[in-house]
Amino acid sequence: MIYKIPTTLKEKISIPQDATVVYSVNNLAVMRYEIFNELLSNSNIDYTIVAPNPTTLKFWDSRENEYVALDAALEYAQERLSIVGSALYNEEACLDEWNLSLSTISLLISDSSVIFVDEDYKELIEYKRLMFKDNIIFYSDVTSILQR
Amino acid sequence: MTVGDEIADTLIDPDFFKSAVWSMDKSLDITIPITRDDSNRGPNTGTGANWKSPLRKNLRQQRLLEVFLSKYNNVNEYWNNRVGFKKRQEQLEKENCWPAQLAKKINYDVVCGGETAASAGWMFYQLLDNINKNHDLYIMAWTYPTRNTFWNSEPYLRYSPGWQCAHINAPGEQTNFALTQLFNYSFGIHSTVQEYVESIVLSAELLERTGKNWYFTFGEIGHITHAIEFFPSFVDFLKKYEHRILEKDLFVEMYKVTDHLHPKAMLAGHPRLEAHPIIADRIYEKIKDDL
Numbered sequence: 315m316i317y318k319i320p321t322t323l324k325e326k327i328s329i330p331q332d333a334t335v336v337y338s339v340n341n342l343a344v345m346r347y348e349i350f351n352e353l354l355s356n357s358n359i360d361y362t363i364v365a366p367n368p369t370t371l372k373f374w375d376s377r378e379n380e381y382v383a384l385d386a387a388l389e390y391a392q393e394r395l396s397i398v399g400s401a402l403y404n405e406e407a408c409l410d411e412w413n414l415s416l417s418t419i420s421l422l423i424s425d426s427s428v429i430f431v432d433e434d435y436k437e438l439i440e441y442k443r444l445m446f447k448d449n450i451i452f453y454s455d456v457t458s459i460l461q462r
Numbered sequence: 463m464t465v466g467d468e469i470a471d472t473l474i475d476p477d478f479f480k481s482a483v484w485s486m487d488k489s490l491d492i493t494i495p496i497t498r499d500d501s502n503r504g505p506n507t508g509t510g511a512n513w514k515s516p517l518r519k520n521l522r523q524q525r526l527l528e529v530f531l532s533k534y535n536n537v538n539e540y541w542n543n544r545v546g547f548k549k550r551q552e553q554l555e556k557e558n559c560w561p562a563q564l565a566k567k568i569n570y571d572v573v574c575g576g577e578t579a580a581s582a583g584w585m586f587y588q589l590l591d592n593i594n595k596n597h598d599l600y601i602m603a604w605t606y607p608t609r610n611t612f613w614n615s616e617p618y619l620r621y622s623p624g625w626q627c628a629h630i631n632a633p634g635e636q637t638n639f640a641l642t643q644l645f646n647y648s649f650g651i652h653s654t655v656q657e658y659v660e661s662i663v664l665s666a667e668l669l670e671r672t673g674k675n676w677y678f679t680f681g682e683i684g685h686i687t688h689a690i691e692f693f694p695s696f697v698d699f700l701k702k703y704e705h706r707i708l709e710k711d712l713f714v715e716m717y718k719v720t721d722h723l724h725p726k727a728m729l730a731g732h733p734r735l736e737a738h739p740i741i742a743d744r745i746y747e748k749i750k751d752d753l
Binding site for chain 1 (some may be wrong): 587
């Protein structure tokens with residue numbers, strides 16, 4: 315079992331001591347990319363995933379050679395990426411990428427895997443348009459969710 | 463799926479290729495000078511991917527100018543005609559491309575989701591939008607791994623705001639400063655190949671795990687070998703789904719069956735329209751027993 319936790323929840327969330335934990339960039343499309351990499355070598359991994367909030371875009375930073383979560387409201391974007399961020403970042407784009415990634419992950423992970431999503435974002439999931447499996451669990455208390 | 467500039471040329475003038483511009487020196491077709499974009503890469507495969515023919519391209523431009531001057535008195539008239547012409551071109555492409563012709567042969571309705579200069583990531587998102595529609599057969603024709611997908615908030619040419627594609631060699635096509643900045647910061651062969659392989663692998667797994675009947679084609683074998691350089695495990699993926707891969711060198715095969723010029727002297731990087739029924743026949747033979 316691999317626990318994929320957004321970096322922003324690192325200090326807030328409690329996880330089992332013996333778990334394999336991967337703290338991931340705070341963007342679901344980046345998690346999707348990590349899962350793709352793992353699928354290439356092993357297609358039967360169980361996951362417990364905590365979905366990041368749908369407020370960022372996946373962005374390739376060619377200077378750092380890594381994916382980042384582009385959020386125009388954060389300090390990072392206010393520096394050298396501010397022009398890009400202000401032009402490309404918008405709620406519609408973030409939500410669409412988040413939904414597409416959530417659908418992909420929901421369909422690909424093993425039957426015993428789950429995705430935890432903050433219940434504040436329950437209404438944002440595009441059930442009519444996209445396909446999902448019954449493996450999405452909504453939570454309200456992020457600090458204790460993984461200890462249940 | 464696109465059939466490139468060939469239809470465009472013949473729509474402007476059905477006798478486009480019969481022009482004196484083309485026939486003024488037939489030896490050009492075989493003695494055309496070739497320049498390489500990147501001298502460090504392997505030997506030319508004759509696909510047109512890494513090769514340009516400036517002289518032939520100039521001839522085409524000359525012919526287009528000749529047609530333009532004979533038909534239009536002013537730029538506005540030309541531009542208005544051009545907009546209508548693009549729509550007609552897209553319609554013709556979708557009616558005549560090999561997926562449409564294959565669908566006719568197997569008596570299916572075709573839903574052709576192709577788009578000019580699409581990227582792998584864009585195709586993957588098209589699949590996600592279509593995977594719950596339960597089509598009888600999904601065929602994804604993977605294209606060049608040198609394109610990326612980005613979200614553009616502003617209407618851009620014929621595109622409405624949303625996911626769009628861009629080619630790694632043509633960031634100058636972008637229309638505003640912000641997008642130029644985007645490409646300065648975010649574009650590179652690493653990002654495009656990553657998007658290419660991720661899209662292919664995730665698409666295959668999605669189609670497989672949702673129980674679809676599906677197949678892939680790849681544009682050129684070079685695309686695959688290049689992807690393997692970045693992702694060695696991609697080899698295992700290709701072996702796993704070998705029975706789903708109909709063509710690994712589709713563009714080259716299409717050039718072979720139709721190119722009446724020297725194979726290195728491609729006008730553009732897209733196969734001629736005449737290739738499409740031949741390819742439709744060929745793919746039909748490969749899948750007919752599975753349907």
